[in-house]
Amino acid sequence: MRNKVRACEEAGLHSVLERHDASLSQPELLARIDALNADPAVHGILVQMPLPPQIDPARVIEAVALSKDVDGFHLSSAGALVSGRIDGGVGFRPCTPYGVLHMLDDAAVPIRGSRAVVIGRSNTVGKPMALMLLARDATVTIAHSATPDLAAIVREADIVVSAVGRAATVTADMIKPGAAVVDVGINRDAIGRLVGDVDFDRVRDVAGWISPVPGGVGPMTITMLLDNTVLSAERTSTREGSSR
Amino acid sequence: MRNKVRACEEAGLHSVLERHDASLSQPELLARIDALNADPAVHGILVQMPLPPQIDPARVIEAVALSKDVDGFHLSSAGALVSGRIDGGVGFRPCTPYGVLHMLDDAAVPIRGSRAVVIGRSNTVGKPMALMLLARDATVTIAHSATPDLAAIVREADIVVSAVGRAATVTADMIKPGAAVVDVGINRDAIGRLVGDVDFDRVRDVAGWISPVPGGVGPMTITMLLDNTVLSAERTSTREGSSR
Numbered sequence: 001m002r003n004k005v006r007a008c009e010e011a012g013l014h015s016v017l018e019r020h021d022a023s024l025s026q027p028e029l030l031a032r033i034d035a036l037n038a039d040p041a042v043h044g045i046l047v048q049m050p051l052p053p054q055i056d057p058a059r060v061i062e063a064v065a066l067s068k069d070v071d072g073f074h075l076s077s078a079g080a081l082v083s084g085r086i087d088g089g090v091g092f093r094p095c096t097p098y099g100v101l102h103m104l105d106d107a108a109v110p111i112r113g114s115r116a117v118v119i120g121r122s123n124t125v126g127k128p129m130a131l132m133l134l135a136r137d138a139t140v141t142i143a144h145s146a147t148p149d150l151a152a153i154v155r156e157a158d159i160v161v162s163a164v165g166r167a168a169t170v171t172a173d174m175i176k177p178g179a180a181v182v183d184v185g186i187n188r189d190a191i192g193r194l195v196g197d198v199d200f201d202r203v204r205d206v207a208g209w210i211s212p213v214p215g216g217v218g219p220m221t222i223t224m225l226l227d228n229t230v231l232s233a234e235r236t237s238t239r240e241g242s243s244r
Numbered sequence: 245m246r247n248k249v250r251a252c253e254e255a256g257l258h259s260v261l262e263r264h265d266a267s268l269s270q271p272e273l274l275a276r277i278d279a280l281n282a283d284p285a286v287h288g289i290l291v292q293m294p295l296p297p298q299i300d301p302a303r304v305i306e307a308v309a310l311s312k313d314v315d316g317f318h319l320s321s322a323g324a325l326v327s328g329r330i331d332g333g334v335g336f337r338p339c340t341p342y343g344v345l346h347m348l349d350d351a352a353v354p355i356r357g358s359r360a361v362v363i364g365r366s367n368t369v370g371k372p373m374a375l376m377l378l379a380r381d382a383t384v385t386i387a388h389s390a391t392p393d394l395a396a397i398v399r400e401a402d403i404v405v406s407a408v409g410r411a412a413t414v415t416a417d418m419i420k421p422g423a424a425v426v427d428v429g430i431n432r433d434a435i436g437r438l439v440g441d442v443d444f445d446r447v448r449d450v451a452g453w454i455s456p457v458p459g460g461v462g463p464m465t466i467t468m469l470l471d472n473t474v475l476s477a478e479r480t481s482t483r484e485g486s487s488r
Contacts, residue, residue, distance in 0.1 A: 058329070074323070075319075075320045075323030075324055075327060075329070075334065075335075076319045076320050076323055077323065078322070078323035078324075078326045078327055079318070079319030079320055079321065079322035079323030079324075079326070080319055080323075081326070082322045082323070082325070082326055082367065082371055082372075082375075083319060083322055083367045084367070085302070085319070090319065091319075112390060113390055113391075113392050121378060123326065123327045123328070127326055127375070127378075128326075130386075131326075131371070134365060134371075134386055134388075137388070137390035139385065139386070139387050139388070139390075139391040139392075139397060140385065140386050141383065141384065141385040141386075142374075142378055142383070142384050142385075143383050144378075144381070144383070146356060146357055146381035146383075147357075147383040148357050148383075153383060
């Protein structure tokens, strides 16, 4: 959480880190969120997970006002993502897959008409990533732990996004030459180094473009959090302007 | 709408068809929905689309209480589907893709570990269908109008669901022998006959299992609407029981 606050301050966004005791009750936390929901000076609210056992995380996520859900974790944000309604002003995109999309654009990787394979189907990365690539006209396949022949499926892809959390999930023999490979995994290898899901040193020789771990997707997640918060402030000011 | 009411009555569910004049205002419709939301005798509310131009359909869909959204069209229902929370008691599955899942199960088509291709990415069929097959451990590809080589992609599939709305989208040369083919399309052919997206007469010789049009997915959609309504009533009675 501290690096998020620091990133906000560096970008010129005012940011407050509230620390609460682990014994905080659920009603106390919900009351605090209600107060922040009602505070017009606040455009984004993040609740750092995991929460202590006496608190239901789903209940807390839903308590954050949809208009301040800059993490994009709210059920209605997820619904707006599926239904293509975020650009219409409803909810926010989850930051990690949204950051991946920006990385691909920045690297000028063509998305429309491509074949994309997303490995992993988490609510925060895999599924929203697939939906965002689909909205950009990629033909998207979602692979996961029950996929029988992962190598054959990844080999078809022009874009590979791995969000599994297991080192060496994606190896060089699985990559179509020239493909773009994005590594969302963060793992420790046998000697304690931070590594992704992708065998970076070998895959880089086959891939057309590859994101490193660390230093790839991680910083983009925080960037998109700032981006969502600015979007939230802009929406608020548009609403205030139109109601004048 | 009439066939839905009839199906409800035949299944022993009390059902009321309200007809309103096309000049009905949005506030009047929203007030009517509010009254139905508050009525404990009502477990499901369907608003027949399309609505007249003075009414915003998104606004109306969101006005239906999530607990009575048996069409599964609510943003939070869509969010609950993506997030795997419907079986936890939040929202409802959209009826057409849910019906397809039941048809596949009824035909004993293995879903887990299969490769599934969904053609079409609508909010009511394509995307929720893909998410439901994914939740059942299929490796799912979503193809659409911007997919360059549809035939090559469909040929990989053990399960093909077509929800495009164009006759002869799926032809026999695209089908892996033995694959299960589900046809969600409803179209008129050159001589006015009701046909699906699939070239039924030829595909049936290659497929292991195929659903017809008409008489296939259509009746299942209404069945799942009844199923969702019964689920809604069960949830209400569980909540009432536990609050005693």
